[in-house]
Amino acid sequence: MYDTRLTELDLSLDSILSKVTEYDIYRFYIGSSFTIGKIMSSPFRTDKNPSFGIFKSSKTSALLYKDLSNGSTGNCIKFVQELFNITYKESLLKVKCDILNNNLIISTKGITIKEDYKATDNIISIRKKNFCKIDDDYWSQFSLNRDDLRHFNVFPIHEYWINDIVQPWGYKYNNPGYAYQIYNKYKIYKPLGLKKYKWISNCSNYDIQGYEQLPYQDDLLIITKSLKDVMVLYKLGYNAVSPQGENHSIPKEIMDDISKRFTKILIFYDNDKAGINGANKIADKYNLTTIFTPNAEPKDISDYTKKYGLDKSKELLTKLIQQ
Numbered sequence: 531m532y533d534t535r536l537t538e539l540d541l542s543l544d545s546i547l548s549k550v551t552e553y554d555i556y557r558f559y560i561g562s563s564f565t566i567g568k569i570m571s572s573p574f575r576t577d578k579n580p581s582f583g584i585f586k587s588s589k590t591s592a593l594l595y596k597d598l599s600n601g602s603t604g605n606c607i608k609f610v611q612e613l614f615n616i617t618y619k620e621s622l623l624k625v626k627c628d629i630l631n632n633n634l635i636i637s638t639k640g641i642t643i644k645e646d647y648k649a650t651d652n653i654i655s656i657r658k659k660n661f662c663k664i665d666d667d668y669w670s671q672f673s674l675n676r677d678d679l680r681h682f683n684v685f686p687i688h689e690y691w692i693n694d695i696v697q698p699w700g701y702k703y704n705n706p707g708y709a710y711q712i713y714n715k716y717k718i719y720k721p722l723g724l725k726k727y728k729w730i731s732n733c734s735n736y737d738i739q740g741y742e743q744l745p746y747q748d749d750l751l752i753i754t755k756s757l758k759d760v761m762v763l764y765k766l767g768y769n770a771v772s773p774q775g776e777n778h779s780i781p782k783e784i785m786d787d788i789s790k791r792f793t794k795i796l797i798f799y800d801n802d803k804a805g806i807n808g809a810n811k812i813a814d815k816y817n818l819t820t821i822f823t824p825n826a827e828p829k830d831i832s833d834y835t836k837k838y839g840l841d842k843s844k845e846l847l848t849k850l851i852q853q
Contacts, residue, residue: 551640683711740771751792776808
């Protein structure tokens with residue numbers, strides 16, 4: 531299949547990237563230029579509804595692909611591996627052959643993208659711990675169990691680091707901490723901590739909570755304001771996603787993608803000033819409908835479920851969606 535004389539060459543990714551950029555590798559096999567972070571038609575299959583994207587890893591600065599239909603992700607070599615159904619080593623060899631045989635060179639755009647997408651974000655690392663009774667007690671208030679948390683990549687942690695520096699906080703029985711893993715980033719949540727220490731995150735507006743767990747297509751999607759609400763809505767039988775907060779925008783590329791995948795989209799933020807303003811801002815921008823818990827008490831679906839239970843929450847959602 532390939533020139534066997536090349537098998538003696540250094541078949542490392544570093545060796546390949548000394549001759550060509552990641553962008554140029556993707557562009558060569560996709561067959562056209564593309565925009566980093568923008569959802570496009572998948573090169574893996576006939577794709578009427580775009581379900582593929584290439585994004586920058588904030589941890590390594592590598593350009594990674596993401597297949598939204600099955601969750602597959604990886605670097606440019608794994609992309610070639612998946613595209614041609616070959617081994618990783620064969621992919622390295624194929625790319626090296628194609629570089630030589632097709633005079634594939636580093637492009638000006640490839641260099642520009644490489645420079646523009648250098649890693650600049652804080653890197654958060656975690657040390658997980660096993661679930662225990664205090665975790666069960668806290669999350670069961672919202673009718674969530676360990677399986678629900680694992681489904682959304684939420685883990686109890688012993689400790690965490692920012693840029694390899696351990697943070698001055700340790701797991702305590704009366705002050706637990708959790709890591710929300712969103713793609714390759716983390717939000718650290720200490721629900722019982724002081725407000726200013728409750729959240730630590732290196733997520734961007736593109737790191738939409740619950741996005742990885744969505745089905746490819748369905749009738750209804752609810753945009754809410756937190757991963758906790760996303761998980762409760764999932765427990766109630768609804769697809770949901772959340773930006774990083776009520777004051778965070780949702781990128782147009784993300785809205786374009788979910789608008790094609792879901793027939794109806796509703797905004798369900800807190801029934802308070804900040805929530806109403808945030809919901810109306812997104813609704814006005816994308817011509818969507820808002821819903822809220824009645825009478826602002828409780829103000830969100832998580833606390834509503836905590837107070838009234840799943841059955842009453844299901845009744846409420848049915849009324850709000852049908853109104």
